[in-house]
Amino acid sequence: xxxxxxxxxxxxxxxxxxxxxxxxxxxxxxxxxxxxxxxxxxxxxxxxxxxxxxxxxxxxxxxxxxxxxxxxxxxxxxxxxxxxxxxxxxxxxxxxxxxxxxxxxxxxxxxxxxxxxxxxxxxxxxxxxxxxxxxxxxxxxxxxxxxxxxxxxxxxxxxxxxxxxxxxxxxxxxxxxxxxxxxxxxxxxxxxxxxxxxxxxxxxxxxxxxxxxxxxxxxxxxxxxxxxxxxxxxxxxxxxxxxxxxxxxxxxxxxxxxxxxxxxxxxxxxxxxxxxxxxxxxxxxxxxxxxxxxxxxxxxxxxxxxxxxxxxxxxxxxxxxxxxxxxxxxxxxxxxxxxxxxxxxxxxxxxxxxxxxxxxxxxxxxxxxxxxxxxxxxxxxxxxxxxxxxxxxxxxxxxxxxxxxxxxxxxxxxxxxxxxxxxxxxxxxxxxxxxxxxxxxxxxxxxxxxxxxxxxxxxxxxxxxxxxxxxxxxxxxxxxxxxxxxxxxxxxxxxxxxxxxxxxxxxxxxxxxxxxxxxxxxxxxxxxxxxxxxxxxxxxxxxxxxxxxxxxxxxxxxxxxxxxxxxxxxxxxxxxxxxxxxxxxxxxxxxxxxxxxxxxxxxxxxxxxxxxxxxxxxxxxxxxxxxxxxxxxxxxxxxxxxxxxxxxxxxxxxxxxxxxxxxxxxx
Amino acid sequence: xxxxxxxxxxxxxxxxxxxxxxxxxxxxxxxxxxxxxxxxxxxxxxxxxxxxxxxxxxxxxxxxxxxxxxxxxxxxxxxxxxxxxxxxxxxxxxxxxxxxxxxxxxxxxxxxxxxxxxxxxxxxxxxx
Numbered sequence: 001x002x003x004x005x006x007x008x009x010x011x012x013x014x015x016x017x018x019x020x021x022x023x024x025x026x027x028x029x030x031x032x033x034x035x036x037x038x039x040x041x042x043x044x045x046x047x048x049x050x051x052x053x054x055x056x057x058x059x060x061x062x063x064x065x066x067x068x069x070x071x072x073x074x075x076x077x078x079x080x081x082x083x084x085x086x087x088x089x090x091x092x093x094x095x096x097x098x099x100x101x102x103x104x105x106x107x108x109x110x111x112x113x114x115x116x117x118x119x120x121x122x123x124x125x126x127x128x129x130x131x132x133x134x135x136x137x138x139x140x141x142x143x144x145x146x147x148x149x150x151x152x153x154x155x156x157x158x159x160x161x162x163x164x165x166x167x168x169x170x171x172x173x174x175x176x177x178x179x180x181x182x183x184x185x186x187x188x189x190x191x192x193x194x195x196x197x198x199x200x201x202x203x204x205x206x207x208x209x210x211x212x213x214x215x216x217x218x219x220x221x222x223x224x225x226x227x228x229x230x231x232x233x234x235x236x237x238x239x240x241x242x243x244x245x246x247x248x249x250x251x252x253x254x255x256x257x258x259x260x261x262x263x264x265x266x267x268x269x270x271x272x273x274x275x276x277x278x279x280x281x282x283x284x285x286x287x288x289x290x291x292x293x294x295x296x297x298x299x300x301x302x303x304x305x306x307x308x309x310x311x312x313x314x315x316x317x318x319x320x321x322x323x324x325x326x327x328x329x330x331x332x333x334x335x336x337x338x339x340x341x342x343x344x345x346x347x348x349x350x351x352x353x354x355x356x357x358x359x360x361x362x363x364x365x366x367x368x369x370x371x372x373x374x375x376x377x378x379x380x381x382x383x384x385x386x387x388x389x390x391x392x393x394x395x396x397x398x399x400x401x402x403x404x405x406x407x408x409x410x411x412x413x414x415x416x417x418x419x420x421x422x423x424x425x426x427x428x429x430x431x432x433x434x435x436x437x438x439x440x441x442x443x444x445x446x447x448x449x450x451x452x453x454x455x456x457x458x459x460x461x462x463x464x465x466x467x468x469x470x471x472x473x474x475x476x477x478x479x480x481x482x483x484x485x486x487x488x489x490x491x492x493x494x495x496x497x498x499x500x501x502x503x504x505x506x507x508x509x510x511x512x513x514x515x516x517x518x519x520x521x522x523x524x525x526x527x528x529x530x531x532x533x534x535x536x537x538x539x540x541x542x543x544x545x546x547x548x549x550x551x552x553x554x555x556x557x558x559x560x561x562x563x564x565x566x567x568x569x570x571x572x573x574x575x576x577x578x579x580x581x582x583x584x585x586x587x588x589x590x591x592x593x594x595x596x597x598x599x600x601x602x603x604x605x606x607x608x609x610x611x612x613x614x615x616x617x618x619x620x621x622x623x624x625x626x627x628x629x630x631x632x633x634x635x636x637x638x639x640x641x642x643x644x645x646x647x648x649x650x651x652x653x654x655x656x657x658x659x660x661x662x663x664x665x666x667x
Numbered sequence: 668x669x670x671x672x673x674x675x676x677x678x679x680x681x682x683x684x685x686x687x688x689x690x691x692x693x694x695x696x697x698x699x700x701x702x703x704x705x706x707x708x709x710x711x712x713x714x715x716x717x718x719x720x721x722x723x724x725x726x727x728x729x730x731x732x733x734x735x736x737x738x739x740x741x742x743x744x745x746x747x748x749x750x751x752x753x754x755x756x757x758x759x760x761x762x763x764x765x766x767x768x769x770x771x772x773x774x775x776x777x778x779x780x781x782x783x784x785x786x787x788x789x790x791x792x793x794x795x
Contacts, residue, residue: 460737518737555778557737595771597697597734604734604771641678643699643734 014197021189028181038171052090073129104163114153121149283380363387428651429626439645440466457519458590489521489534490573500559516560541587592644598636695731698739731764754785
């Protein structure tokens with residue numbers, strides 16, 4: 001039912017009650033009025049009755065006197081007529097009420113009848129009285145009859161009066177009983193109307209409608225607040241509230257559908273994320289800004305040695321401490337506290353990833369990352385293979401280094417003992433610094449007929465390949481030096497070149513071996529008191545009387561047929577002869593020293609610098625000069641890496657003061 | 668053929684820019700790679716192809732080195748030889764740059780220059 005209709009009913013019911021009230025009150029008022037009318041009528045009639053009785057009594061008295069005025073009846077009859085008229089008036093008054101509400105029908109008609117008869121008798125009597133011819137007896141008889149007639153009338157009037165008094169009493173009773181009814185009825189019905197209105201408004205309009213409106217409003221608020229499980233009822237009534245409820249239900253259902261759709265999409269996205277996380281081999285975990293675990297994959301739990309995936313809410317500290325206490329993360333001799341602190345520190349202030357071993361021997365790289373929102377991502381990556389490779393590599397490197405160290409010992413063992421040089425010369429120094437433990441720079445000194453030979457070579461390449469070259473060159477050199485005959489450095493270099501070429505067969509430029517040898521040879525001819533020098537891309541520096549002079553060899557690399565020069569024809573090696581009297585000190589160096597990049601401008605050390613140092617420091621003895629050179633060189637090199645092997649050899653070609661040493665070396 | 672051959676410098680190898688359209692080859696820096704022949708093979712191949720091209724006009728090579736090892740020296744020699752031979756067909760100029768304080772590079776430049784017959788070879792001091 002529509003609310004308008006309810007309101008109509010709600011207001012109509014009291015109005016109907018009010019109408020009933022009016023009708024009922026009206027009825028009671030009528031009843032009261034009727035009683036009052038009866039009372040009034042009865043009083044009027046009773047008064048007329050009494051007057052009529054008086055008139056009857058007067059008439060009867062007059063009638064009784066009639067015979068005595070037989071002679072002169074006129075006055076008497078006159079009075080009789082007057083009285084009769086008065087009586088007739090009263091009776092007329094009485095009879096007016098005959099058909100009224102007074103309940104004395106029989107008494108009224110009795111009065112009427114007896115009155116008519118009395119009037120008839122009286123009329124006859126008057127006629128007799130006025131008739132002079134009539135006798136007295138007749139008149140007396142008439143008077144008697146008339147008196148009787150009036151006596152009847154009087155009786156009937158008395159009867160009427162009695163009856164009216166009864167009716168009057170009854171009417172008075174009625175009036176008394178009815179008098180308060182209109183007011184009472186008015187009050188009662190008014191009260192009923194009031195109560196009905198109140199009850200209607202309370203039960204139908206207010207209690208129901210406002211209860212339903214409140215319910216509806218609560219539901220609306222709840223649904224608007226996201227409580228989509230709120231049940232919406234009150235749908236069946238055919239009013240506006242139900243219509244609103246139905247609209248709300250439809251709204252809620254739509255909202256539920258939208259939310260379910262959203263939840264489905266979120267679930268799909270989440271599932272994708274989980275699938276993605278589960279598909280990676282890494283252990284992945286996401287910690288909230290408050291440090292609580294929000295999300296992790298199964299692998300993360302596995303790596304931490306957990307049977308189940310850790311539930312969210314755990315902190316990194318919990319999980320790590322637990323894992324270490326259970327031995328899932330290996331502490332490797334360190335105290336648990338230290339390992340935990342290290343992992344936690346790196347989690348809170350992520351730096352370089354940590355590497356941590358698991359109980360099963362696998363290695364984890366534990367990386368922590370801070371996101372833009374302050375959350376943390378913890379990543380466990382299995383780096384066992386990497387670690388194994390690293391260990392293998394370290395092992396291989398160690399092995400290789402061991403080999404090279406050993407090779408270095410071999411190379412040193414193969415090279416002549418520097419002490420020998422002290423037996424041949426009056427003073428010397430030898431700096432031999434292979435860049436990589438072993439190298440391509442090598443030296444040789446040996447006595448030959450008429451003197452001794454000092455050889456310095458630089459095999460192209462360094463490290464192990466260079467060292468191989470030095471061994472090959474050394475063997476050949478030793479063989480060549482053992483040959484008899486007059487010694488010539490240039491001849492030695494030619495033979496050496498030929499031998500190396502033959503051994504390495506580096507005859508074409510397509511050869512995979514791009515190696516060769518640069519060398520300088522000093523032959524100190526003690527018989528002829530001279531120094532013979534020959535060099536292939538090599539120089540000798542000679543200091544004499546404060547000057548240091550460079551004597552260059554030819555531009556020719558040994559052991560390589562691809563020579564510089566338009567004709568590609570090897571330049572012949574030549575001997576340079578210097579009298580020993582003009583040689584205070586002789587120096588040879590490999591390009592490792594001269595070409596080393598360093599200094600502020602990052603340039604080669606250079607010959608100028610080398611020569612200047614030798615010149616400036618010529619007063620120093622060999623040992624101190626070697627120190628000065630090395631110091632200068634190291635300073636110049638600075639932070640630059642060593643480019644090549646370095647070998648510098650210096651000597652005073654004069655015979656040592658202790659000749660015995662020379663002799664023993666000669667022997 | 669690409670318009671350029673670019674090899675960026677490393678600690679042990681030079682920066683190489685071969686701009687074929689501009690007819691310019693620049694080698695700058697240090698050269699002591701572990702395997703010299705492999706490192707220079709693409710440069711040598713590109714150079715040979717370039718020099719054989721008939722529409723080549725004047726070619727300029729800029730060599731600005733501060734250190735090279737003996738193996739690299741041989742390769743540089745080969746490059747200079749190729750350029751010198753090609754100069755018989757179309758002009759080639761080779762510029763060798765060195766710092767005035769760098770006597771090593773100056774001397775090496777002088778030595779290389781001695782072998783150049785057909786091409787123009789200039790020693791250029793680097794002025795800051």
